[in-house]
Amino acid sequence: MSIVSMRSFSNLGDDRGSLVVLNQLQEIPFTVKRVYYIYGTKDEVSRGFHAHKELHQLAICVSGSCRMVLDDGHSREEILMQSPEVGVDLPPFLWHEMHDFSSDCVLLVLASDLYNEDDYIRDYEEFLDRQKNDEI
Numbered sequence: 721m722s723i724v725s726m727r728s729f730s731n732l733g734d735d736r737g738s739l740v741v742l743n744q745l746q747e748i749p750f751t752v753k754r755v756y757y758i759y760g761t762k763d764e765v766s767r768g769f770h771a772h773k774e775l776h777q778l779a780i781c782v783s784g785s786c787r788m789v790l791d792d793g794h795s796r797e798e799i800l801m802q803s804p805e806v807g808v809d810l811p812p813f814l815w816h817e818m819h820d821f822s823s824d825c826v827l828l829v830l831a832s833d834l835y836n837e838d839d840y841i842r843d844y845e846e847f848l849d850r851q852k853n854d855e856i
């Protein structure tokens with residue numbers, strides 16, 4: 721089974737252009753408390769390299785593209801984010817990395833809670849240990 725959960729969104733656009741709607745608890749599987757977006761990422765720069773303990777997020781590449789690596793401690797999968805009509809779930813305890821940002825990439829992230837540095841696991845070995853302990 722894939723560790724990647726993608727969500728497809730309807731484009732309600734018409735001959736004027738595109739429009740995508742994300743409703744809380746419908747297209748977005750949680751109550752949104754925070755929104756942020758990443759853009760202007762420099763060439764050769766990768767971001768992420770962490771998992772969250774409790775935070776649930778939904779990431780959408782609303783412009784351009786980037787490659788996302790997801791890792792649940794057992795398997796690792798890569799996805800190319802390149803459509804504003806597709807979101808990827810970032811649930812707790814899913815290690816994520818973002819690579820190969822195009823210069824026009826805007827990565828929109830909806831989050832289930834406010835920013836809390838204590839919720840981050842930024843060390844990969846610690847992430848693996850915690851995953852193992854969780855399974856015991």
Ligand code: T46
Pocket residue numbers: 754756758767768769777779810829834835
């Ligand atoms: C994630 C991926 C997809 C804040 O002060 N408040 C915030 O809400 C956020 C998101 C960040 N920050 C600060 C923390 C750092 O000093 O902004 C700085 C850059 O954050 P970070 O290095 O964590 O950025 P990324 O791109 O590695 O990770 C971000 C999110 O932090 C993270 O939760 O899942 O995007």
